[in-house]
Amino acid sequence: xxxxxxxxxxxxxxxxxxxxxxxxxxxxxxxxxxxxxxxxxxxxxxxxxxxxxxxxxxxxxxxxxxxxxxxxxxxxxxxxxxxxxxxxxxxxxxxxxxxxxxxxxxxxxxxxxxxxxxxxxxxxxxxxxxxxxxxxxxxxxxxxxxxxxxxxxxxxxxxxxxxxxxxxxxxxxxxxxxxxxxxxxxxxxxxxxxxxxxxxxxxxxxxxxxxx
Numbered sequence: 634x635x636x637x638x639x640x641x642x643x644x645x646x647x648x649x650x651x652x653x654x655x656x657x658x659x660x661x662x663x664x665x666x667x668x669x670x671x672x673x674x675x676x677x678x679x680x681x682x683x684x685x686x687x688x689x690x691x692x693x694x695x696x697x698x699x700x701x702x703x704x705x706x707x708x709x710x711x712x713x714x715x716x717x718x719x720x721x722x723x724x725x726x727x728x729x730x731x732x733x734x735x736x737x738x739x740x741x742x743x744x745x746x747x748x749x750x751x752x753x754x755x756x757x758x759x760x761x762x763x764x765x766x767x768x769x770x771x772x773x774x775x776x777x778x779x780x781x782x783x784x785x786x787x788x789x790x791x792x793x794x795x796x797x798x799x800x801x802x803x804x805x806x807x808x809x810x811x812x813x814x815x816x817x818x819x820x821x822x823x824x825x826x827x828x829x830x831x832x833x834x835x836x837x838x839x840x841x842x843x844x845x
Contacts, residue, residue, distance in 0.1 A: 671781065671830040672721055674729060674772050674838065675712040678795075679738070682820025686711035686757065686795050689746075689813040696812045698805060699755065699798035708828060708835050711795050713759060715772045719781030726827070726838070728775040733825040733839040736768050742819045746810045748803045749792065755801035755809055756794035765793065765822075 678686065693700035701709060721729075744758035759765070770788050784790060797813055824841035828834075 676822035759793035
């Protein structure tokens, strides 16, 4: 193959250098989860807290911003994800149910609205109380060795949050804060469920039975 002329070589080199700098600035990308084949562990909100989050969904949609209000599937509701795996290991579902039964209801306070990873989910952060952090660690112990554990849910990396929109521009963050959240409500996590991405159904975890 004939070498490119000198001016073109310089342009190619500058292009590679620009891409390298951009990749370094962005950092490592988060791999996409296969949402069609997962089992999750999720906590569900008390009715007043759920109403507050759904209100934020509605206000975002009314303002023409991305919002989970547009997801009309019956399983779509505010929730806190503790873990996600391909399949539960044998006996894990019973252990998870016992864990949540021992601690729920769990008081919670929401924090600020922000965008994770620059241009990704718009979320309402959850203040990580010692009890919530301990439950999260225990859930991960119960799922130890399961295939498909997502690293950004792992203890030490997990950022507890309730999602408001799945894709969001960081440039719209200030507007979203003004639209979505004027305060930082309190409430409780009162039930737990597992979402099955293969058939888009949910299963209750523990004695408290979620509505969906």
